[in-house]
Amino acid sequence: MTKKLVECIPNFSEGRDKEKLKLLEEEVAAVSGVTLLDVQADGNHNRSVFTFIGNPEGVLEAAFQLAKKAMEIIDLTCHQGEHPRMGAADVIPFVPIMNMDIKECVELSRCLGQRMWEELRIPSFLYEASATRPERQNLATVRKGEFEGMPEKLLLENWAPDFGERKIHPTAGITAIGARMPLIAFNVNLGTDDVAIAKAIAKAVRGSSGGFKHCKALGMMLEDRNIVQVSMNMVNYEGTPLYRVFEAIRFEAERWGVPIIGSEIVGLTPAKALVDAAEYYLKIENFDCHKQVLEYHLVAE
Amino acid sequence: MTKKLVECIPNFSEGRDKEKLKLLEEEVAAVSGVTLLDVQADGNHNRSVFTFIGNPEGVLEAAFQLAKKAMEIIDLTCHQGEHPRMGAADVIPFVPIMNMDIKECVELSRCLGQRMWEELRIPSFLYEASATRPERQNLATVRKGEFEGMPEKLLLENWAPDFGERKIHPTAGITAIGARMPLIAFNVNLGTDDVAIAKAIAKAVRGSSGGFKHCKALGMMLEDRNIVQVSMNMVNYEGTPLYRVFEAIRFEAERWGVPIIGSEIVGLTPAKALVDAAEYYLKIENFDCHKQVLEYHLVAE
Numbered sequence: 001m002t003k004k005l006v007e008c009i010p011n012f013s014e015g016r017d018k019e020k021l022k023l024l025e026e027e028v029a030a031v032s033g034v035t036l037l038d039v040q041a042d043g044n045h046n047r048s049v050f051t052f053i054g055n056p057e058g059v060l061e062a063a064f065q066l067a068k069k070a071m072e073i074i075d076l077t078c079h080q081g082e083h084p085r086m087g088a089a090d091v092i093p094f095v096p097i098m099n100m101d102i103k104e105c106v107e108l109s110r111c112l113g114q115r116m117w118e119e120l121r122i123p124s125f126l127y128e129a130s131a132t133r134p135e136r137q138n139l140a141t142v143r144k145g146e147f148e149g150m151p152e153k154l155l156l157e158n159w160a161p162d163f164g165e166r167k168i169h170p171t172a173g174i175t176a177i178g179a180r181m182p183l184i185a186f187n188v189n190l191g192t193d194d195v196a197i198a199k200a201i202a203k204a205v206r207g208s209s210g211g212f213k214h215c216k217a218l219g220m221m222l223e224d225r226n227i228v229q230v231s232m233n234m235v236n237y238e239g240t241p242l243y244r245v246f247e248a249i250r251f252e253a254e255r256w257g258v259p260i261i262g263s264e265i266v267g268l269t270p271a272k273a274l275v276d277a278a279e280y281y282l283k284i285e286n287f288d289c290h291k292q293v294l295e296y297h298l299v300a301e
Numbered sequence: 302m303t304k305k306l307v308e309c310i311p312n313f314s315e316g317r318d319k320e321k322l323k324l325l326e327e328e329v330a331a332v333s334g335v336t337l338l339d340v341q342a343d344g345n346h347n348r349s350v351f352t353f354i355g356n357p358e359g360v361l362e363a364a365f366q367l368a369k370k371a372m373e374i375i376d377l378t379c380h381q382g383e384h385p386r387m388g389a390a391d392v393i394p395f396v397p398i399m400n401m402d403i404k405e406c407v408e409l410s411r412c413l414g415q416r417m418w419e420e421l422r423i424p425s426f427l428y429e430a431s432a433t434r435p436e437r438q439n440l441a442t443v444r445k446g447e448f449e450g451m452p453e454k455l456l457l458e459n460w461a462p463d464f465g466e467r468k469i470h471p472t473a474g475i476t477a478i479g480a481r482m483p484l485i486a487f488n489v490n491l492g493t494d495d496v497a498i499a500k501a502i503a504k505a506v507r508g509s510s511g512g513f514k515h516c517k518a519l520g521m522m523l524e525d526r527n528i529v530q531v532s533m534n535m536v537n538y539e540g541t542p543l544y545r546v547f548e549a550i551r552f553e554a555e556r557w558g559v560p561i562i563g564s565e566i567v568g569l570t571p572a573k574a575l576v577d578a579a580e581y582y583l584k585i586e587n588f589d590c591h592k593q594v595l596e597y598h599l600v601a602e
Contacts, residue, residue: 007595037598053598097595182595189586246583262586271572271596274583278575281582282547285490285563294308294398294483295572295596297338297354 005098033058046081071172087173105179113163123164128178185266198228214240306399334359347382388474406480414464424465429479486567499529515541
C-alpha cells in the first residue's frame with residue numbers, strides 16, 4: 001500500500017501582523033492529514049511563505065481554507081511592501097513529493113482555482129506546469145502590473161483569468177495557482193578564491209546559457225571562507241539530477257586544476273533526489289525506489 | 302513534527318496452511334497505523350515471515366496479536382519442517398526505520414516479552430541488541446535444541462528465559478524477541494569470471510575475517526552472466542555504510558585490474574542508507590537528514 005504525499009507552499013501578502021499569521025497557521029492545523037513544516041514571514045516584503053505537506057485531499061482543503069482566511073483578514077487596498085503581489089493569497093504552488101506526479105498536482109491547482117471562484121469569488125491564473133498558455137508559465141509575467149494594475153490587465157485580450165470573471169476581488173485581488181516540481185537549493189564549493197572560475201562554471205551548467213535545462217546557477221564569492229561557490233536552484237531533479245550537475249562541475253573545474261571541496265543543500269529536499277544520486281554512484285541495477293525504499297510504504301494519514 | 306516508524310519481521314512455524322496464514326494476516330490488518338508489506342511462506346521449511354511497519358504502539362500491538370493467534374492455531378507438538386524452530390511465533394525482531402533508535406526497539410521487545418508471559422504464558426528469550434547476556438545475542442545459539450530440547454535447556458543454569466518460568470508453553474513453545482538494525486542485502490558485481498577474486502575481496506571486506514564489523518560477505522559466480530559477485534548482508538548501515546564497503550571493493554578490485562560493473566539491493570532498504578551514500582559522494586556539508594528530507598516529516602498515523 002502506497003500513499004500519496006504533496007507539498008504546498010502558499011505565499012500571503014502579510015508579513016508583519018503576528019496575530020493574523022497565527023490565524024492562518026490555525027487553518028492548517030485544523031485539517032487532519034496535513035503537517036505545517038515552516039512559516040517564514042518577512043516584514044520588509046510584508047509577505048509570508050507557508051510550507052505544509054500531507055495527502056492530496058487534506059492539502060487541497062488546507063490551501064482553500066488558507067485562501068479563505070487570507071481573504072477575510074488581508075486587504076490589498078491598503079497593503080504596502082517591497083515584494084510584488086497581486087492577491088491576499090498571492091501564489092499557491094502544489095509540489096509532488098511521493099507516489100505522485102506533476103499531472104496530479106496540476107489537477108489539484110485546477111480544483112482549487114474552481115473552488116476559490118465558486119465560493120470566494122476570487123479569480124485566479126494558472127501558472128508553471130498548470131499554465132494554459134506558454135506566457136503564463138512564468139510567475140513574474142503573470143504578476144506583472146500587481147494588484148493596482150490588475151483591473152486593467154484583466155481586460156486585455158490574452159489576460160482573462162483561468163477561473164472567474166475579468167474582475168479582481170475588491171480586497172483579495174487575484175491568485176496565481178500552479179504545479180511545479182520541488183525546488184532544491186544545491187550549492188557546490190570550489191577550492192579557489194577566483195570567483196571568475198565559479199562564474200564560468202555556473203554559466204556552463206545552467207540551462208539559460210546552454211547547460212542543463214532544469215538548473216539555474218550563479219557563481220559567487222564566500223567571503224568568510226575565502227572560497228567560491230556555484231550556487232544553484234535545481235527546479236526539476238528528475239529531468240536534471242543533482243549528481244549529473246555535480247559531475248559536470250567536477251570536470252569543468254578540473255580544467256583549472258580546482259577541486260570540489262564540498263556542497264550543501266539549503267532547506268528541504270525529497271529523499272528521491274538523494275536516492276537517485278546513491279543509485280548512480282553505487283551503480284545499483286534495477287532499483288525500484290517505490291518498492292524498495294521502506295519509507296515509500298508509509299501510512300500517511 | 303516528526304513521527305516514529307518501526308519495522309517488525311516475525312517468523313511463524315507455519316508455512317503450508319493458507320487458511321492459517323490468512324488468519325495471521327487479518328491480525329495485522331486489524332491494527333490501525335500498521336501496514337503489512339510482505340508475507341513469505343515456505344512449505345519445505347513450514348515457516349512464514351511477515352513484514353510490517355508502523356508507529357511503535359501499533360507495531361507492538363500487532364506483534365502481540367500475531368503471537369496470540371499463532372498460539373491458538375499452531376501446535377508445535379506436531380510440527381515438522383526443515384528450518385530450526387522453538388515457538389509457534391518463533392522469532393520476533395523489531396527494527397528502527399525512521400526517527401527511532403535501537404534502544405527504543407529494545408524497549409519494545411521487552412514490553413512484548415512481558416505481555417506475552419502475563420497474558421499468554423509464553424516465555425521468551427531476548428536476543429541481538431536486546432540480549433541480557435553475550436551468548437544470547439546470536440539467534441542460532443538461543444534456538445539450539447529447538448522445541449523438543451527446550452524443556453531440558455531451560456533448566457540449565459544459564460538458560461532461564463528472560464520472561465516467564467523455566468517451562469515452555471505446551472504447544473506454542475518459547476519465542477526469541479529482539480531488536481536489530483535493518484538488514485540490507487547489497488551485492489556488488491565485478492567485471493571478471495574469476496570467482497577467486499570475488500572470494501578474496503569478500504574476505505577482505507567482511508568483519509569475520511578482519512574487514513568491516515557490520516558486513517557479512519561471500520564471493521560467488523553468477524553463472525548466467527558469467528561474472529562474479531561479492532554478495533553481502535549489511536547488518537548495520539550506520540556503523541558500516543554501504544558506500545564505504547563499495548569503495549573498499551573498488552580499490553581491492555583495482556589490484557587485479559577488475560572494474561565494478563554494477564550492484565544490487567535485494568528487497569527493502571531504509572532511504573537513510575542511500576541518503577548517506579549521496580551525502581558522501583556529493584560531499585554535502587552539514588546535512589541534517591531528519592530536518593532536511595521531506596519524507597521525515599511525514600504524518601505516520
